[in-house]
Amino acid sequence: MSVACEVWFTFSWILDQVPKIHPVNRATDLQALHDKFDMPSPSNPTGRSDLPGVDMFVSTADPEKEPPLVTANTILSILSVDYPVEKVACYISDDGGALLTFEAMAEAASFADLWVPFCRKHDIEPRNPESYFSIKTDPTKNKGRSDFVKDRRKIKREYDEFKVRINALPDSIRRRSDAFNAREEMKMIKHLRESGADPLEPIKVQKATWMADGTHWPGTWAVSAPDHAKGDHSGILQVMLKPPSCDPVMGNSEDGLIDYSDVDIRLSMFVYVSREKRPGYDHNKKAGAMNALVRASAVLSNGPFMLNLDCDHYIHNCKAVREGMCFVMDRGGEDICYVQFPQRFEGIDPSDRYASRNTVFFDGNMRALDGVQVGFPSKCF
Ligand SMILES: O=c1ccn([C@@H]2O[C@H](COP(=O)(O)OP(=O)(O)O[C@H]3O[C@H](CO)[C@@H](O)[C@H](O)[C@H]3O)[C@@H](O)[C@H]2O)c(=O)[nH]1
Ligand SMILES: [Mn+2]
Incomplete structure (x- = not known):
């Protein structure tokens, strides 16, 4: 028996080792991609980029467990990706149906006005502000423009204020809702008094969650009510940033905090989606959210490519989408x-004691299997 086992292990060891003789290293050629898709040609005389559109999906489920600041950073890294602005559409799916997430996304969309052109102007990497401002190396390294230090200082201050605003959202939503609910209660009391009802009878007003414009939030409420609970609310879709024009729009030096006079200040489309939920239906978690996003995006942008990220991921190489295109648009x-x-x-542990970076898997096995042209199955969402 033990001999049979040894033979089997030897055999499987050989199977494991043989591919490693011929690992494959693939490299992308961004210049070739640029020449092929971003240059004027007889069929495309203006030289407008001919790269395919990409719809990028981010899913979030619960603003308590998944801090809105993290999600906002993910969105900012997507909006500032180095890809034709009009070809990118970013969607956030909020399975919590939370006003907090909605307002945090609105804040992110408005901060993107400053952040995205800053990234373009100074070639920032990574383009997730939280990670960018926490890198320890000298930020001025390889930065040619003389106004970099000044701009960075301004953006840093703005980002700190942005963080304060995001972190203050739960409180401001609560205070606002309390004020509106108190007003509703007063109205109700007045109405009852006028209609001659018994003034001693206790009145019950449903405590709603209110948007800043004085209307009810259609998603889940802090005090859950029918039609406004976690698994029971209507669908919400809000375009937070409209689709941009096809041609670059340069900023100017006068108004605004930073001189963006030779920088394209357009932003990609950005949409908030919270799918409808009703009791008695299985919503299928992230997979269900993806289904809803695919349907919404098919109507709005219908990009031939889709990229799906979790709310705690971010794009740490702004050329990643172009690099991906080198593979899918090649022969x-x-x-x-x-x-x-x-x-x-x-960056989990500098000494990487637990092999979290999976070096053997990524730099060994995957390249080896690529050499023998084998993919391998993995779990899906
Ligand atoms: O009802 C839900 C539940 C989860 N999510 C989102 O799904 C993602 C992943 O969920 P999480 O609980 O964070 O799972 P992880 O184990 O951290 O994620 C890994 O494992 C998941 C299950 O295989 C994969 O879907 C993820 O892509 C992968 O990152 C997050 O963005 C969630 O916000 C929803 O959108 N709706
Ligand atoms: Mn996760």
Whole structure:
């Protein structure tokens, strides 16, 4: 028996080792992509980018467990990605149906006005502000423009204020709702008095969650009510940033905090989606959210490519989408349908004691299997 086992282990060891003789290293050629898609040609005389559209989906489920600031950073890293602005559409799915997430996304959309052109002007990397401001290396390294230090200082201050605003949202929503609810209660009392009802009878007013414009939030309420509970609310779709024009729009030096006179200040479309939920239906968690996003995006932007991120992911290489296109738009790209990439954790532990970076898996096995042209199955959302 033990001999049989040894033979089997030897055999499987050989199977594991043989591919490693011929690992494949793939490299992207961004210049070739640029020449092919971003240059004027007889069929495209203006030289408008011919790259395909990409719809980027981010899912979030609960603003208590998944801090809105983290989600906002994910969105900012997507909006500032280095890809034709009009070809990117960003969608956030909020399975919590929470006004907090909605307002945090509105804040992110307005901060993007400053952040995205700043990234473009000074070639910032990574484009998630939280990570960018926490890197320890010298920020002025490789920065050519003389106004970089001044701009960075201004943006840093604005980001700090943005954080304060995001963190103050739960409180401001609560205070606002309390005020509106108190007003409703007064109205109700007045109405009852006028209609001659018994003044001693206790009145019951449903405590609603209110938007800043004085209307009821259609999603979940702090005090849950029918039609406004976690698994029971209507669908919400709000375009937070409209689709941009096809041609660049340069900023100017006069108004605004920073001189963006030679920087494209357009922002990609950004949409908030919270799918309808009703009791008695299985909502299928993230997969269900993805279904809703695919349907909403099919109507709004219908990008031929979709990228799906969790709310705690971010794009840490602003050229990543272009690099991806090098694979899918190259010969053989039409054979690629669905790519799932496992999470690779960086910066967890400087000595990486627990191999969280999965070096053997990513830099060894994956390249080796690529060499023998084997993909392998993995779990899906
Ligand atoms: O009802 C839900 C539940 C979850 N999510 C989102 O789904 C993502 C992943 O959920 P999480 O609980 O964070 O799972 P993890 O184990 O951290 O995520 C890994 O494992 C999941 C299950 O395989 C994959 O879906 C994820 O992409 C992968 O990152 C998050 O963005 C959630 O906000 C929803 O949108 N709706
Ligand atoms: Mn997660």
